[in-house]
Amino acid sequence: MIKSDITAPIREHFPGLSHPDLLESINEVGELKSVDAGTKIMEIGGHVKVMPLVTKGALKVLREDEDGGELFLYFLYPGQSCAMTVQCCVADAPSQVRAVAEEDTEMVLIPVGVVDPWIRKHPGWKDFILNTYADRFSELLHTIDSVVFHKLDERLHEYLLEKSRAAGAKSLTVTHQELADDLHSSREVISRLLKQLEKSGKIKLARNKVELL
DNA sequence: ACATTAAGTGATT
DNA sequence: AATCACTTAATGT
Numbered sequence: 589m590i591k592s593d594i595t596a597p598i599r600e601h602f603p604g605l606s607h608p609d610l611l612e613s614i615n616e617v618g619e620l621k622s623v624d625a626g627t628k629i630m631e632i633g634g635h636v637k638v639m640p641l642v643t644k645g646a647l648k649v650l651r652e653d654e655d656g657g658e659l660f661l662y663f664l665y666p667g668q669s670c671a672m673t674v675q676c677c678v679a680d681a682p683s684q685v686r687a688v689a690e691e692d693t694e695m696v697l698i699p700v701g702v703v704d705p706w707i708r709k710h711p712g713w714k715d716f717i718l719n720t721y722a723d724r725f726s727e728l729l730h731t732i733d734s735v736v737f738h739k740l741d742e743r744l745h746e747y748l749l750e751k752s753r754a755a756g757a758k759s760l761t762v763t764h765q766e767l768a769d770d771l772h773s774s775r776e777v778i779s780r781l782l783k784q785l786e787k788s789g790k791i792k793l794a795r796n797k798v799e800l801l
Numbered sequence: 802a803c804a805t806t807a808a809g810t811g812a813t814t
Numbered sequence: 815a816a817t818c819a820c821t822t823a824a825t826g827t
Contacts, residue, residue, distance in 0.1 A: 740815070763807065774816055780807060794805060795824055 594618050594696055597643035601667040602716070605641075607614060610710040623689045630670075630687040637761065639673040639698035642666050645693030648752040650686045650770070659735075660770040661688060661793045663728040663754050671724035674717055677703050690754045741781045745790065748798060758800045767798075 595611045596618070605614065619638075623629065629640060632652050640647070647664040649672075651656040664670060664687075672685050677700035706713040734743050747770065751760055782798065786790045792799040 606823080762811095765807080775808080777815060778809085783809085791807095 590712050594620050597694065598641065598696060601643050602641060604716050604719070605712055607710065607712045610706070610712050610776045611689050612704070613706065613710065614696065615700065617702055619698050622692070622694045625689050625691050625693070627689040627693075628686065629673075629689060630683050631687065632684060633682045636683050636700060638678040638699055639677070639703055640664075640671060640687075640695040640697055641669050642693065642695045644695075645689065645691040647687050647695075648754075648770075650685075650688070650691040652686060653772075657772050658686075658769050659772045661685065661731055662724070664749060665754070668723065669716075669719045669720050670682070672704060673700065674720065676700070688794060690751075691756075709752070740771070740777065741784060742772060744778065744781050746783075746787060747771060748791065748800060752800050761796055762798060763796055765791055 594615055596730045598611065598614060599606050599619075605611070618641075620643075621640075624646075629647060630636065632727065638735055642664050643666050645666070647670075649664060650668065651659045670687065671681060676683055703717070707717060710712075734746065738746075744767065747767070748760065751762070752758060759762070764778045765775045765783060767782075768774075768775045770780070782791065784791055786793050789801060791801060
């Protein structure tokens with residue numbers, strides 16, 4: 589079947605999961621999925637049925653407050669996965685974050701039911717889960733540092749750089765409003781900060797465009 | 802040409 | 815740094 593294609597992207601991006609037994613298990617229950625940029629992968633409050641292993645593109649993970657305000661947390665790149673999923677299938681809790689495809693993205697979906705059993709069955713899987721946790725935890729600390737200690741203009745600049753990395757391009761197609769939403773700020777403030785960044789020669793602006801220099 | 806949406810500005814808190 | 819009220823500019827139909 590086409591199923592054998594699944595292990596190829598896994599072997600390429602998740603070298604830690606390349607033990608034959610584990611690959612066979614992944615091949616049995618995993619499902620390769622491609623989504624267009626902007627597709628919602630996970631909604632807040634939604635029940636998590638699969639754990640995504642990103643193999644191409646990027647997922648954007650966001651927190652949302654009571655009144656619909658958003659806050660960007662981190663991107664998930666190829667070779668990474670979401671610790672929230674593990675938390676959710678262990679605690680059987682609904683998702684507390686939203687995940688959206690930042691680019692056209694490809695991932696292998698692992699049913700949450702096998703996540704726990706595999707930890708005992710496959711040493712490589714256990715290490716992977718622990719690493720996923722450790723990675724997300726330090727990403728989160730970094731985000732907290734950024735929010736609490738950095739000024740908004742620094743955060744904005746850093747976010748633009750990350751976004752550029754996710755897009756794999758220097759030129760981004762975004763509105764000021766979208767940036768404001770991700771950083772939990774307001775459009776006017778972002779506009780003004782962007783203009784400062786442009787003046788200091790770090791970026792170039794056009795309608796719906798931000799170009800990193 | 803007109804309507805819609807993005808971006809800029811100044812004042813206020 | 816956020817919000818408001820308003821203007822100006824760019825874009826789609």
